[in-house]
Each structure stands twice: as C-alpha cells, then as structure tokens.
Amino acid sequence: MAVISVSHLSKYYKVHQKEPGLAGSIKSLFSRKYYDVKAVDNISFEIEEGELVGFIGPNGAGKTTTLKTLSGLLYPTKGEASVLGYIPWKRQPQFQKQFALVMGQKNQLWWDLPAIESFILNKEIYEVPDAQYKETLNELSELLEVKDLLKIQVRKLSLGERMKMELIAALIHSPKVLFLDEPTIGLDVVAQKKMRDFIKIYNQKYKATIILTSHYMDDVKELCKRVVIIDKGKIVFDGLLEEIVKKYADHKNLSVVFEKELNRKQLEHLETLGGIKEFSYPKLILQVPRENSNKVAAKLLQSYPVADLNIEESQIEDIIREVFTGKNVA
C-alpha cells in the first residue's frame, strides 16, 4: 500500500478583492466581493515508502497548499487523501507522531532561547523516550555539524544554522514521512549543498518518505528520481525526472567552438542548420531537432573550422520553463 495516496483532491480559497486606494479600503469595510481561487484542482498521485519526490512549479502553483493539506492544516474542498493510513485533517496524535512538516519560511524554534530548549520541548510533545532522544539529537547534530551551537540563542544564529536547527527540531521524533517546503530557500550555495546531502542521507538511512518542494532545480536534480510538476493547481507531469527530458526535449544543443572566424557565406548557412541560441565567437550553441543532431554535427565538422563540438541534452531548467510557459503539454 502506498504511504501517501491522494485522489481527486481540490482546495479552493475564498479571496476578497479590494479596489485600489483608500476609497477601496473604506468600501471593503461594508461590502466585499469574494471569489474562489483554485489553489489545488483535482489532483491525484501515490507515493510509496522510501520515495523522495520533488514537487516543482512556479509560485502559487499549489505545491504548498498540497503539503498543508497532507499535513492536516487545511480541510480539502473536495477529494480524499491518506498518509500512513490516516486522514490528515483529522489530526490524530498517532498520525502526528509519524510525520513532520518543515517550512523554509516559517520557524518553530523559540527565538529567544537556545535551540536545545525547543528540542527538549518537542521531545516531550512527541513523547520521545530519553535514550532515543539523546541518540537522535547526537546523530543529527553531528551530521549537520551544529554540535557547538545547541546552547546559543536562536536569534544569534545565521540563517543557515537556524535552518539546520529547524530540521533537527522537526526530526527529533524520527518521522517516517517528511514534507519539506523550500528547505533551502535563502541559503548560500554551500549551505544548500549541505542541506541536500543531509536530506539524501536521511532518506536513505531511515527509509523516510519525503516530499520536497523547491525553486532550485539543483535540489530536485540531485535528490529526486521522481518529480511532480504542478501548475495552476493541476498536475502537468508525474514521472521520472529523466522522462521529462525525453518527453519534452525534442531538441538537442550542439555546442561548438570554432578555430577561426567564419566568412559571410558560412554565417548565412549557419541559420539553415538550426536555431542559434547563443553565438559569440568562438562559441556557438545551436538548437537542432533531436533526430537531426547527428546529421547537423557531421555537416558542421565537414564544412566549418571546428575546434570542438559537443552534443548536449537541453538543460532541465529550460525544459521546465518551456513546460510552464505554455508549450502544449500532456
């Protein structure tokens, strides 16, 4: 049985519109126009134990709303969901003891106290036995390299250090299911990398089922085999990351370095070979239909002063951008 299963889930928000300016504010005191925003619109998917799935999509696509519904924070407008066999929005303690939600932009730590106090509090709230608590804390703080920071007031920590503490606080009860909403947001590249490594290890070592949302493709590329792409509340793709490339990347990029400047005829002829994505001598990136890439490469080698040539798959970022900017999909 799937650990997480979602079927025909929808969540609509009622939002009121305010006309601009003070007059609009006064008007909105007396009458408000409400309309529905379909944050999540009839989505279904299943996730098996131990999977690490990436949710990607632009801002407002419905990623966070999905995670909040699965955490039991929101009642869905329609549809069903179950996590570990529980209905999330019933908020049963047995369920809550087995999952954690980490939101990169929200903190649960006590701002004015050292992080260790928040850990102790969570230990009691989740009723973690002493021995297990000590072991988990020890392990996590070693993995994340924050052993020396446990007794420092949270407000004095850097963003990266704080995020690590947030993770420890969320993991102190060893959850089986983990929802990570933008865990690397605002972190520098080094800290992002560390966070990613940690998530990977946690997933493998504890067989934890993880859903991760992120704006950074690097997070998803490095961590997730499977991705779910959400846009405007609907799932537009659900499958292996590499399949996105096969499915949507009907082009390959030829990256060429020339030996010497091209003459006018060669330049003009270049345009007939494919789409020029980038050209500043001596470097050229040429976009060609997938099936033609070998032919075009041969032609280039034959009649151009080529020093170096590579055939590359499109960047995943580019493909996803194309998916979102309405190139017809699904």
Place this chain on the structure above:
Amino acid sequence: MHKYFTVFIVSLQNEFIYRFNFILWRVRNILRFLMTYFLWSGIFIANTSVFGYSQNQMLTYVFMVLIVQTMVLSAPSSDNIGGEIGNGDLSNYLVKPVSYLKYWFTRDVASKTLNFIFAVFEIILLWFLFRPVIIFPTNFAVILGFLVSLLLATVIYYLLSACARFVSFWAPENTWGLAFLVLVMIEILAGGIFPLNILPASIYQLLQLTPFPYLVFFPISIFSGKIIGLEIIKVLLQSAVYVAIMVWFTKFLWKKGMMVYQSSGK
C-alpha cells in the same frame, strides 16, 4: 502531563528573557494601584462613606484588586494567539500532538506564577508604605472559597480572552484592536477599576447575569466578607457553570475557526 510541564518550564525561561518588559508591566500595575488609591483617598477626605463603602473598605478593595488582577487578568508578555492565527504560525502547533489551548493556558500559568512572586514583594512594600487597614478573613473556609474562586476566575478569563482572539480566524488583519477593546471592557465589567456595587442597582443586577463579576468582584467580595456562608457556595457553583459554558463555547469557536483557517503566509 509531562508535556505541559515542559511548556511551563520553557515559558518561564522565556519570561526571563523579556525581563525589561516584565518589569514595566509590574510598574504599570503599581502605578495604576497608586492612581486608584490616591483617587479614593481624595474622595474620602470630604466623605466618611461613599456608595456605602467606608474608606478602609474601599482601600482594601483597591489593594485586593492588585492581587486578584495579578492572578486573573494577567497574560504572558508574549501572548499572541491572535497574531499566530493571523500570520499562520498556528500551523506549527497544529501539526504536533499538542493542544493549542492547553499550550497557551500553560504559558499563561507560567507567566502568572512569575507575576505572583513579584506581586508578593510589591504588596509587602506597598503595605509598609500605606499601612492600609485590611480585614483578613479568619475563617479557613472563606480563604479556601476565595482561592477556589480565583482559580475558576483564571480559567474563565483565559477562555474569554482566547475567544476574543479567535476573531483572527475570520479577520486576520484587524484583531489586535478588537481583542484590546474587549479585554479593557472585561476589566471594567469585572470590577478591576471600582467595585461593581457602586453602579446603579439595575446595571449591577444586569452584570450579575454575565460571567464578568466572577473574575474580580466576587472573589474580592468573598475575601472581604461581603459574601458569606451559603452565598459563597452559590458563587463558586455559578463560576463552575461559567467555566463549563466557556469550555464548550471556546471549543465550538475553535472548530468553526479551524474550518476557515488558511494557514497563510507560506
């Protein structure tokens, strides 16, 4: 129960961080005490009895307000139920096996414990400064009745103020003002500024149909012997009924609120 004990301990630590806030809060209480104290002292220069209160009785009342207020009407310096609902921080608690209402009640109790300790010192100090004639109850049953009434009042007030803050569920933008207004009104109607029986009889009667006098006025009346014998039992039972009603109403409002909670802010 260990859960909430830890909340209690961590809350106390947090209160110590906000010691400056805390001290100012105590100063405010003393200033207000001095204000009402001198106001009534001034009035009694020209009169020997006002609204049926002798000078000593009135000053006893003012003194007792300082104590009862510390127990009943105080809230932790970081009390922010409305804010947490409005900005979505409530989500942090909702995903955990912890009751939000019990959590904040525990924090409330922690803050009150600290306030109480300070109030004891203040009262001793003020006592030596003003030497008010306070008639202590000699009957143990009366003291017990007073303490029980304080306990019930504390619960009623906590639930009332929680409900006032739940308005954030429906209007996340503008709750602070409303909650503030409601709490000031409660303080006046509870008898936190003056004894309620100096009001016109009709208003006083009307107030008795509300939970407010049970917060400050009745406990002090029990202490100072204005309410005696079986009447004490009646007041305590009535308080207990209000606790039950408020528990039901708070849960009802919470459930309604949860249906519309949008866990905003990311």
